[in-house]
Amino acid sequence: MNEPTKLRFGVNYTPSRGWFHHWLDFDLDEVRADFDSIAALGLDHLRVFPLWPIFQPNRTLIRPRAIEQLVSLVDAASERDLSVQVDGLQGHLSSFDFLPAWTQTWHRRSLFTHPEVVAAQEEYLHVLASALAGHEGFLGMTVGNEMSQFASAPHPDPDPITPGLADRWLRRMLAACASGAPNGLHVHAGYDATWYQEDHPFTPAQAARLGAATVLHSWVFNGTAQRYGPTGTATEHHAAYLIELSKAWAREPHRPVWLQEVGAPAPQVPAGHAAAFAEATVANAADCTDLWGITWWCSHDVSRALADFPELEYDLGLLTCDRRPKPAGVALARAAVGWRERPDQPQPRRTALVLDQNRRVEGRLTCAPGGTFFESWMALTEDGARPAVVLAERSTDHDYLTERGIAELVTVGQVRPIRAAGASGRRNATGEAHP
Amino acid sequence: MNEPTKLRFGVNYTPSRGWFHHWLDFDLDEVRADFDSIAALGLDHLRVFPLWPIFQPNRTLIRPRAIEQLVSLVDAASERDLSVQVDGLQGHLSSFDFLPAWTQTWHRRSLFTHPEVVAAQEEYLHVLASALAGHEGFLGMTVGNEMSQFASAPHPDPDPITPGLADRWLRRMLAACASGAPNGLHVHAGYDATWYQEDHPFTPAQAARLGAATVLHSWVFNGTAQRYGPTGTATEHHAAYLIELSKAWAREPHRPVWLQEVGAPAPQVPAGHAAAFAEATVANAADCTDLWGITWWCSHDVSRALADFPELEYDLGLLTCDRRPKPAGVALARAAVGWRERPDQPQPRRTALVLDQNRRVEGRLTCAPGGTFFESWMALTEDGARPAVVLAERSTDHDYLTERGIAELVTVGQVRPIRAAGASGRRNATGEAHP
Numbered sequence: 010m011n012e013p014t015k016l017r018f019g020v021n022y023t024p025s026r027g028w029f030h031h032w033l034d035f036d037l038d039e040v041r042a043d044f045d046s047i048a049a050l051g052l053d054h055l056r057v058f059p060l061w062p063i064f065q066p067n068r069t070l071i072r073p074r075a076i077e078q079l080v081s082l083v084d085a086a087s088e089r090d091l092s093v094q095v096d097g098l099q100g101h102l103s104s105f106d107f108l109p110a111w112t113q114t115w116h117r118r119s120l121f122t123h124p125e126v127v128a129a130q131e132e133y134l135h136v137l138a139s140a141l142a143g144h145e146g147f148l149g150m151t152v153g154n155e156m157s158q159f160a161s162a163p164h165p166d167p168d169p170i171t172p173g174l175a176d177r178w179l180r181r182m183l184a185a186c187a188s189g190a191p192n193g194l195h196v197h198a199g200y201d202a203t204w205y206q207e208d209h210p211f212t213p214a215q216a217a218r219l220g221a222a223t224v225l226h227s228w229v230f231n232g233t234a235q236r237y238g239p240t241g242t243a244t245e246h247h248a249a250y251l252i253e254l255s256k257a258w259a260r261e262p263h264r265p266v267w268l269q270e271v272g273a274p275a276p277q278v279p280a281g282h283a284a285a286f287a288e289a290t291v292a293n294a295a296d297c298t299d300l301w302g303i304t305w306w307c308s309h310d311v312s313r314a315l316a317d318f319p320e321l322e323y324d325l326g327l328l329t330c331d332r333r334p335k336p337a338g339v340a341l342a343r344a345a346v347g348w349r350e351r352p353d354q355p356q357p358r359r360t361a362l363v364l365d366q367n368r369r370v371e372g373r374l375t376c377a378p379g380g381t382f383f384e385s386w387m388a389l390t391e392d393g394a395r396p397a398v399v400l401a402e403r404s405t406d407h408d409y410l411t412e413r414g415i416a417e418l419v420t421v422g423q424v425r426p427i428r429a430a431g432a433s434g435r436r437n438a439t440g441e442a443h444p
Numbered sequence: 445m446n447e448p449t450k451l452r453f454g455v456n457y458t459p460s461r462g463w464f465h466h467w468l469d470f471d472l473d474e475v476r477a478d479f480d481s482i483a484a485l486g487l488d489h490l491r492v493f494p495l496w497p498i499f500q501p502n503r504t505l506i507r508p509r510a511i512e513q514l515v516s517l518v519d520a521a522s523e524r525d526l527s528v529q530v531d532g533l534q535g536h537l538s539s540f541d542f543l544p545a546w547t548q549t550w551h552r553r554s555l556f557t558h559p560e561v562v563a564a565q566e567e568y569l570h571v572l573a574s575a576l577a578g579h580e581g582f583l584g585m586t587v588g589n590e591m592s593q594f595a596s597a598p599h600p601d602p603d604p605i606t607p608g609l610a611d612r613w614l615r616r617m618l619a620a621c622a623s624g625a626p627n628g629l630h631v632h633a634g635y636d637a638t639w640y641q642e643d644h645p646f647t648p649a650q651a652a653r654l655g656a657a658t659v660l661h662s663w664v665f666n667g668t669a670q671r672y673g674p675t676g677t678a679t680e681h682h683a684a685y686l687i688e689l690s691k692a693w694a695r696e697p698h699r700p701v702w703l704q705e706v707g708a709p710a711p712q713v714p715a716g717h718a719a720a721f722a723e724a725t726v727a728n729a730a731d732c733t734d735l736w737g738i739t740w741w742c743s744h745d746v747s748r749a750l751a752d753f754p755e756l757e758y759d760l761g762l763l764t765c766d767r768r769p770k771p772a773g774v775a776l777a778r779a780a781v782g783w784r785e786r787p788d789q790p791q792p793r794r795t796a797l798v799l800d801q802n803r804r805v806e807g808r809l810t811c812a813p814g815g816t817f818f819e820s821w822m823a824l825t826e827d828g829a830r831p832a833v834v835l836a837e838r839s840t841d842h843d844y845l846t847e848r849g850i851a852e853l854v855t856v857g858q859v860r861p862i863r864a865a866g867a868s869g870r871r872n873a874t875g876e877a878h879p
Contacts, residue, residue, distance in 0.1 A: 027505070028502070030501040030502060030505060030507075033468070033498060033501060033507060033509075033510075034507060034509050062497070063468060066465040066468060067463070067465060067750045067751060067752070068751040068752050069749060069750060069751040070462070070465060070749070070750060072465075072468060072469060074468075074469050075468075104550050104551070105545040105546065105550070105551065106545055106548060106549040106550065107545055108548075110540040110541055110542055111540065111751070111752045113541060113543075113548075114541040114599070114600050114601055115539050115540070115541065115600065116539070116540065116752055117600060125751075125752075164549065165549050165550065165552060166549055166601075314504060314505070315502045315504060315505060316502060316503040316504040316546070316560075317502070317503050317546045317551055317560075
């Protein structure tokens with residue numbers, strides 16, 4: 010976090026053989042070969058994913074051998090100048106939930122509030138962080154991949170909690186990481202329900218205020234690509250929008266933001282357009298200040314020999330299963346070269362759209378694809394305004410606005426209506442193309 | 445199955461280190477040391493339990509290395525003259541459910557009826573059986589440990605099915621085992637809801653007619669020990685009762701019966717009484733004809749370092765976690781010596797209690813602890829009658845009765861009322877002792 014002008018480019022590591030089930034057949038040579046193919050793209054960091062039930066199969070058994078394997082993986086990455094973020098609680102990956110037997114069925118206990126479960130999660134994160142602390146290249150821990158998914162519908166069997174309890178859980182998990190590795194870049198990561206879903210217990214304030222950076226996962230299959238088309242402004246600026254939206258909620262004007270997951274999902278983004286989507290997404294995100302880095306999802310395609318993945322999950326890799334670069338991989342490698350060594354931060358955004366969420370009945374939904382706030386921000390973007398976002402309650406705090414470089418405030422009511430679908434290359438609400 | 449007079453004595457293998465999580469850290473030397481301690485008791489067979497999500501983590505990935513480890517385990521047992529039954533689908537073990545991610549939450553599909561799940565189970569059982577076929581000491585496959593638990597309440601999240609569909613599923617699973625190992629002792633195993641629970645989709649007819657033997661799991665924590673006390677007739681004869689009850693449902697009069705699980709659960713059977721319980725249970729079961737063998741639950745205690753097991757599960761071992769024999773282990777070893785080489789089958793049971801279940805509204809409940817049929821059978825036993833059981837619809841089939849050696853039929857109405865609690869050393873309904 011000490012070199013804010015050096016934009017980091019990395020990838021979420023999906024093992025080329027056996028996907029995350031590779032932990033069951035851990036083979037460091039296979040891992041090394043995967044890392045060689047990632048390093049060849051010129052990337053600088055990885056995000057890696059232990060599987061919780063394999064690492065902690067019993068509440069009081071954290072397998073030493075699994076920890077050793079994780080450490081050897083981090084060291085292998087470091088040897089290739091790849092630094093590593095480690096996600097603890099998986100939890101959820103690509104439609105599959107990996108939850109230990111001691112949290113399910115006869116042992117069903119809330120993942121967020123049961124004292125024994127939460128204490129065991131703390132211990133697990135502490136043990137992982139302790140084992141990794143001091144290893145060169147270890148960045149820090151992410152509490153888990155989108156654990157927020159387990160807290161609310163549409164999960165088919167959620168553990169409901171309140172925002173207050175979610176807050177408490179996040180603080181405890183982050184403290185557990187810090188207790189093991191005091192200087193780590195410890196963060197938490199939710200999916201975009203945090204920003205878009207009414208009544209979701211994980212909130213924008215938590216995302217923007219807890220942990221060492223604000224973490225964002227930007228997925229245009231959330232309705233954006235369907236509604237605005239693969240080349241629509243909203244699609245190509247979705248990640249940048251989340252970055253700016255999140256910055257409104259941060260207390261510190263220059264809190265770092267990490268675009269920790271972003272990818273080009275087919276068919277919403279057709280395979281032939283993946284490279285262009287990657288270029289546009291990176292360029293638009295990199296035009297936001299205080300961006301720590303961009304971590305693409307994902308490194309390697311999922312083998313078609315593995316069943317039951319949603320169709321879009323198979324082909325998200327920058328590399329094929331046999332470790333050859335795909336067009337999006339080449340595009341990201343080129344973008345990394347171009348953006349990483351830029352001498353300065355991008356210019357501050359002088360115009361900010363005011364988010365008056367607290368006074369709206371609809372709450373977060375206005376920020377979601379199709380929402381008024383979302384579309385107003387995109388309309389300003391199309392007009393070339395490079396909009397930031399400011400919360401209404403901070404819109405009279407001149408010191409704050411000055412620190413952020415904001416000189417002009419715009420309200421939703423002042424923004425021209427969004428153009429009709431097709432008028433600017435956008436698509437209609439069904440996602441079908443208007444030539 | 446060719447030596448019906450040689451009663452087999454074995455044990456359900458619970459690894460002394462890491463319990464069934466040992467598959468994640470498979471160590472053949474540890475396994476060998478466990479098997480040495482079992483062989484030292486003079487036992488002749490094991491039942492072993494792969495964990496399904498570890499062996500088949502993706503629907504189309506059955507891990508070759510896991511299969512190799514299983515084969516090496518079977519070979520290690522064989523080197524110690526221990527033959528091995530392999531259960532496929534675990535499934536359920538000691539209160540924990542181990543279900544692959546591809547059958548849960550976002551991928552929730554019936555374990556018994558979804559075409560893709562069932563086909564994958566078939567493939568899994570086929571692959572296991574194929575790998576083990578021809579290995580000395582391999583007995584056969586059990587479809588899975590008490591998969592019937594997943595079909596009905598009290599499971600907290602069951603996959604309900606009909607008896608017809610359960611029948612179809614069992615036939616497919618058994619056929620898959622046979623396709624991999626044509627000469628194996630392939631069986632299926634349910635818990636005692638099969639015999640006792642109204643409307644349970646797994647039925648007595650399936651238990652007694654599908655597979656190479658009728659398999660029984662006898663657990664007196666099902667209300668029997670609580671109601672009749674640790675030394676009550678019903679407690680010491682519970683296994684024998686299940687054997688005789690099951691024989692009523694078999695088409696072939698001399699179909700083998702395997703008492704595949706029986707154990708001494710504390711506190712229902714106090715630790716100090718475990719050896720006496722084992723001796724009595726074995727003696728009473730061995731007094732039934734056509735018994736193939738007795739397989740105690742379990743080999744080694746569960747380490748107290750592992751959390752969340754029901755209290756009774758920790759101390760069921762014949763051996764401690766550091767592989768020293770416990771009193772029940774010594775008792776079973778002694779019983780094995782005494783019973784294994786008996787020259788003949790026990791004498792046929794001349795008196796049979798007629799089970800008129802089809803005409804009863806209450807169905808199976810009459811057979812359960814506290815039920816009229818259950819208590820009538822126990823009353824006859826106390827009177828020294830050595831009762832068998834015959835279904836009402838076969839009670840006029842003289843050839844059948846002759847083949848079974850049955851000369852006298854008794855109906856429930858003819859049996860004296862069960863004695864008052866305490867009158868014969870039994871306990872009252874709360875399980876408290878009457879001195």
